[in-house]
Amino acid sequence: MPALHSAFSFANSTLDQVLDDLSVRFIINCPPEELASRVCFQVEEAHWFYEDFVRTENASLPSMKLRDFTATIFQHCPLLRKWSATHEQAYENFQTYKTRIPVRGAILLNHDMTKCLLVKGWKASSSWGFPKGKINKAETDQACAIREVIEETGYDVTPLLNANEFITATVREQNLKLFVVRDVPLDTIFITQTRKEISKIAWVDLNSLPTYAKSSKRKVQGANKYYLVVPFMLPLREWINKHNPQQQQQQQQQQSKDLKKKSKKSSNINKNGDNKKQDLAELEKQFLAQFPNINMKYQVHEPVPQAQPQQPHQPQHDSQQEYVDPAKTILALLKKTPIKY
Template sequence: MPVTRSTAPNGEPSRSIDARLHDVLEDLSSRFILNLPEAELASLERVCFQVEQAHWYYEDFVREQDPSFPTMTLKKFSHSLFHVCPLLSHWGNEHEQTFQSFMAYKTRVPVCGAIMLNETWDKCLLVKGWKATSAWSFPKGKINEQEPRSRCAAREVLEETGYDLSDQIKPDDVVELSIRDQSLSLYIVPNVPEDFQFETRTRKEISKIAWFRLTDLPTWRRNKSVPGKFYLITPFIGYVH
C-alpha cells in the first residue's frame, strides 16, 4: 500500500503539530522571556508572571489564528515552555514544585479595583468573567510591582470597563479587606454616569458589564433570591449600605 503524505497549502509536506508547536513555544520564549533583565530572570515569581502572559497570548492569539493547536492549562503550558526555553530549563525538572510555589504566591498578590456607584447611589457596576460559570464581581485586578494601589485600581477599571475614573478616586474612600491572605482594596467611586458606553479592553476576560440595584444584591435583603453568582462581592456589600 503506498504511503501518502499530507501537504501544506504551499505544496510542501506539512509538519507535525508537535514540531509546529515547538516553534511556537520558541517564539513565545523569545517574545516574553529572553529579553528579561537578569534580576527578573532570577526571580521565580517574575518569570512565572511572564509565562502566564505568554500563555494568555498563546490562547488568545496563536490558537485563534490556528485552532489546530491544542488548548493548554497554565500548568501544562508552563511545563512545555520550561523544557523549550534554555533560560527556564533549570526549573523544568522541578516543574510541579515550581508551579505550586507560583500559584501560592499569585494568590497573595494584592488586588485593587473600585465599587462604582451611579449618581443616585442606588446602583453599582459589576463585571462578569468570560466563562459561562464565572461570577459577577467588582472590576479589579492584581497590582504590578511598585505600583500605587489607587493607580492599579484605575488601570484595572479602565481595562475591564473602558471607564477612566483616575480623577474620581479619593484615597480615603477605600474598603480594605484580607481574604485568605490576599489583600483587597476597592475604592468607592460614586457619580459614575449610567449612560456611559462601557466596553472592556480585555480579550476573553470580561463577558458582561452591567448595573445592578444595590437592593437586589445578596446580603442587602437576606430573604431575596437573586439569579447569578455574586459570592465575589458579598464581603464588600455591607460597606456601601
C-alpha cells in the first residue's frame, strides 16, 4: 500500500512555494469577470493571509508591506505578470480608491451612556477608534456595521441596533456612518475575531475624550491618539443629551445658572462702569462653551463689542462754564497786545 502524502504545510515551504499557493487560492481560482475588477482586493486578501497565517507557521519568511507584496506577487503569478510593469500605478490607484469606500460601524454605549467602547489597532503606534470597517459590495449599512463589530469585538449588536439612530461624518473624503447602540453591559467579555488587527478593546469614559468635555486642555491632549474619534464627539454629546432625560435636565439647570450669572454681572457692570477685560473674558468663555470642538490651534474669533460712532473731538471743559473758542481768544489777545520788534 503506497504511503499517504502528508497535508501541505507552510512550516518548511520556500517563498516561491508559498506564492504558488497564494496565487491559486486568491488569483487563479477567482472568476475572470470578478478578477478584472477585484484584482487588487484579491492581492490585499492574499497579503493578509500571508502575514496572519503563513508567517505564523514559518517565521523565516520575510514580512512584507502591501506595496512590496503587490510587486512580488505581480511578478510571480502568471495571470498578473503581464501587468507587473504597471503594478506601482495600480497600487496607488487602489489606495486612493480605498479611501473613498464608505465605512460603517457602531458606537457602543453602556446603560448610563457615560462610557463608549473603543478598539486599538495592532501596531504600537495605532490610534483608538470605534469598531468599524469598509462596506462590501451590495451590503447594507446595518449588515456592514453588525459584521464589523462582531469581527473586531466578538459582540453581536443585532438586538440593540436601531437603523434610525446613527451619526455620520466625512473624514478625508471618506464617508463614515456609525450607529449608536445603547445598553451594552459593562461586564461583557469582548474577544476580537481578527488576527493581528486589533490589539486592545476597552471601555473609555466619554468625559476623558478630546472635545467631549468642556475643557480646552482636553482638546489638545490625545488629539492624535483619538483622531478618528474626535469628529463624532460633539454630535454624540448632543445625541446623548437628547436621549438621556437626566443629563438634559442637568444641562438645562446649568444653562439657567449661567443666565442668572450673566444677568447679575450685566447689572453690576451698568452700576459700576464698563469693565472691558472682564466682559471679553466672559464672552470668550461662553463662545468656547457653545463650540467645544473648536481646535485651539486655529485662531478663534473673539466677539468684540460694537464700536460707538466716533463723535467730533470736543475739548474737555467744565459743563457749568460757558465754552470759549480758543482761536477766538488768541485773536482777541493779539489785537490787545502790541507786537514788539
